[in-house]
Structure formats: C-alpha cells, structure tokens
Amino acid sequence: MDFRSAVQADLAGIPDLEVLAASAKDGRILVTHDFKTMPTHFADFVQSNVSAGVLLLPQHVPVPEAVEELVLVWAASNPEEWVNRICVLPL
Numbered sequence: 001m002d003f004r005s006a007v008q009a010d011l012a013g014i015p016d017l018e019v020l021a022a023s024a025k026d027g028r029i030l031v032t033h034d035f036k037t038m039p040t041h042f043a044d045f046v047q048s049n050v051s052a053g054v055l056l057l058p059q060h061v062p063v064p065e066a067v068e069e070l071v072l073v074w075a076a077s078n079p080e081e082w083v084n085r086i087c088v089l090p091l
Helices: 016-026 038-045 063-076
Strands: 030-032 054-056 086-088
Touching (some): 016 030, 016 038
Parallel strands (some): 030 054, 054 086
C-alpha cells in the first residue's frame, strides 16, 4: 500500500474526470474529500470507463482515524472488490 498526494501525482487543480482517468490509468483507488462533485463525475466516468474505485473521506475525520480506516480497507479486501465502486469512509 502506498499513497500519493494530489501534488505528488500531478493531479492538483485538474478537473475531476481527468483525476479519475489518471487514477484508472494507474490502477489506483482514489481517496478524496470531494463529496460535492466527485460522486456525479464518478457516475459519469464509469458509464464508459473502468475505475479502480473511489473512497470518499470527510475532511473532519482525524488523520489517525483516516489512516486506520484505509489500512482496514487495504487489509480486509482485494482491489477487484473496489472496481467501479464509490464508498464513504469511515465504514
């Protein structure tokens, strides 16, 4: 398991559909705080593309809790289970 920030992945400030395309190309599950626009763009994206998945994480969740949730997801599931799925954390 490894994480890249939006800046590290050169995704900062680009449109949601481009973020989803880059994540899909790299086979990465996208973790985002964007509850406002990402769910709609995700639904549009998976109409004609395959996504490794999206995890929505509320901004107010403390970092230790967020890390614990992400480690739990990683340990308790397989990547194939998240294909074209969007889920809100914490579970």
